[in-house]
Amino acid sequence: MSTATVTVQEQIALGAAVPALTAHAISVSLPTWEDNVGYEEGDKRVVDTMVSGYPRFFINLRIRKLASICEQKFGVNGEQAMLFPSRKIAEMCRTFMLDRASQQGSEVPVRLVQFLISPENASASTASSAELHIVLFPADAFPLAKQFWQHAGLGISSRLAEHCLSMLPDESKPTSPTVSATVLTKRAGSNRHYAKKSASSPPTEISEELSADHVTYLEERYGRNLPVAAANFAKRAMRRRIAGVLVHDAPSDWSQAGEHDAAVGPSTRGVKEVSEDDVFLYSTGMAAIWSAHQLALNTRPLAKSVCFGFPYTDTLKILEKWGPGCHFFGHGLDKDVDDLEALLEREREQRPDAPPVLALFTEFPSNPLLRCADLPRLRALADKYDFLLVVDETIGNFVNVEVLPYADIVVSSLTKVFSGDANVMGGSLVLNPKGRHYAMLKHHLAQTYQDTYFGEDAIYMERNSRDFRRRAGIIDANTEAVYNFLQAHPEIVKTVFYPRCTTAAHYAKCRLPDGGFGGLFSVTFHDIRASKAFFDALPFPKGPSLGTSFTLACPYTILGHYLELDWAAGYGVEEGLVRVSVGTEDHAVLMRGFGDALAAAREATQA
Structure with missing residues (x-):
């Protein structure tokens, strides 16, 4: 069951997982406007601290570790690897890479390897085998592979990578898994997000407070998860x-x-x-x-x-x-x-x-x-x-x-x-x-x-x-309250984008009788200095994603369109836009937090 956050959270450290201390978190803390700019510009101050990130943009550390093992086992001449759960998806990745390379007037060799991992002890609790389909390519073709990973969203998950790693031998395990591989070879003729560092040499793995066995026991014993x-x-x-x-x-x-x-x-x-x-x-x-x-x-x-x-x-x-x-x-x-x-x-x-x-x-x-x-x-x-x-x-x-x-x-x-x-x-x-x-x-x-x-x-x-429906109702009510608060300050706030006021007639045609307006809004200010101050002062987690049970904010245009700010602005998506996904926090906590942020925006404007 999801648990509502009832107090304003302490700011999560730059680069740490959001939610904090979550093994398979899908967001990362970028708590200031400059942190987000630094992330987009590849600033080492930011990127070297990151142990988490949105999975289609930031390849999880477990997946990087598994890819590095596959590169050492199957790669030649410095090849890098992308990991997929089926041969069909791996073949589509290869086709995409070959087609895009051909459009650029070049050729890229791409190989496929099927890697079956099975534990030696078939009666073990982790007995289910895992099948990986590895796409191998020269290191300079990594941006092409990353495009497929990001756009299609079909790469392996961090939990599947963790499952595979648990069956591979390491220094602490006396037994070895059964592995087999089939190699398929074929040869044929930017966005900064595609050019991130490779899957090899991953950073230090995230530490966890509980072992995998303990987590499984707690989840299954107390009914939070199915077996x-x-x-x-x-x-x-x-x-x-x-x-x-x-x-x-x-x-x-x-x-x-x-x-x-x-x-x-x-x-x-x-x-x-x-x-x-x-x-x-x-x-x-x-x-x-x-x-x-x-x-x-x-x-x-x-x-x-x-x-x-x-x-x-x-x-x-x-x-x-x-x-x-x-x-x-x-x-x-x-x-x-x-x-x-x-x-x-x-x-x-x-x-x-x-x-x-x-x-x-x-x-x-x-x-x-x-x-x-x-x-x-x-x-x-x-x-x-x-x-x-x-x-x-x-x-x-x-x-x-x-x-x-x-x-x-x-x-x-x-x-x-x-x-x-x-x-x-x-x-x-x-x-x-x-x-x-x-x-x-x-x-x-x-x-x-x-x-x-x-x-x-x-x-x-x-x-x-x-409890999706229950949470959605709480989030809807909280978001409407925050919207009303921000709308009451036109001297600072330029526009609040929210379904209740944005193309409202079209939303009404599909709105259910008991339906709300959702948990997302975007806000712009009369001065970009106010946008930055408002964002920096928000006492809630900041990072990519939305729909979370806790309030989560990001400078959306900076994260999504940093290299095309003028193009985005042509469609009304301003550089200073702040997107906020409202959570299930206590009403008073929310209003106090947004009040403090708005006060910071006012001070920045007056200064």
Whole structure:
């Protein structure tokens, strides 16, 4: 069960894990504005302290250690490695690297190695073997491999790496595991995030207060987690939770949620026919988005996609780097729908026998401007011009909004508010059974979907999500209170981006009767000095990610678009924008913390 933070936390040290002292934390503390700038500029003061980070950008230390072992065992001539959970994903990484290198007019040799690790004692508690698929490449091709890792979100998790490391020999273990490897070779013809240091020579490993055996005992003995062997049970419970079909779904009866004979009924997602079989789980939210795009590419006539609204950065990169590209409507306002309709009509005139676009991707609301598209109008265009409508509901979440009736596919990052604890990654893809292309999409997924979501990650995600609805309600109420407070100070605050006031009419079309406005807002100030002072003075954790049970802030534009600040500003995403994900803290604690931060912003402006 998630535990609400009830006091203002002491500032977490630069580079330390967020949440603090969490073995598989998915964020990192960047407590000042200058720390964030230093991170983007590769300042050793910042990057050398980091023991954690968002997993698609910062390769976890356990994964680096395992990759280093694989490089020593299988690499030649200084090759580096990326690790994936299936051969299919490794092959897609290789294809991406070869294609991107070819576009740059160069060739890169890429090799694949299959590495099966099994403990020598088959009766041990860690007896399940692990299969790694290793992509090996020259060191100077690391940025290409990192692009695939970041955009697709399909790399192995830190828990899978930990599991593999536990079976590999070290000085303290008298026995050796059984290992086998198969090598596959093929040869063929920037963003700063892609050029991070390699997976070799990882920093010192994170220390933990409890051994793995102790953690497992506590989790299983006291019912916080399912036994590791029950991963499929956990996944079924989550799929039912996401499908909205569980008649009883509360922390007190969670153990029944994954049973074959659990009480299920019509979906509460706005399309009563939705079932758990329409929900597909992925290792990250970005993997769900990437997979939705691949699904469109493999089932529909080839055409450009549409990115509607200013999205989280990697969504746009996926649409640009796979397939024939995309049309970008970065403001996501009603005028953009007019422009989109004009584009669709022009494309239809030029290609009367094929849909003018492949699919339209939009967030509801968007990140970080919290704008919502007119989904009923987009649905009408999708029906008229025969393209897929893909909606990312991560920020709105299905406690607050009902977007499935308008979409062919709904994707979400379970890493965020669905989990809340910031200690595990996950994503979901939901098909709308009432969609005109449902049968085709469902058939293709039935033939091609690979469940590579590591069982232990699923177990943690299931545990975290049991009180998802309760937490979401608290977060919604807290966020609205903070919004009201900031809105009352226009002399300092320039704009608060929040669904209650940003494209409010479009949000209202999908808002549930008891739904709130979510837990995310962004704020800008009249002076960037006020932005910096406000951020630095916030007495809450600061780092990437959102949807956490604790309040978490970041200077979003600095972290997401540092090398393209002018471009982002052209779409209304200012350099001084601060994004805040509000948590479940006590109301008085929150207001005191934001009051102190606003006072610092006022002082900076007056100075």
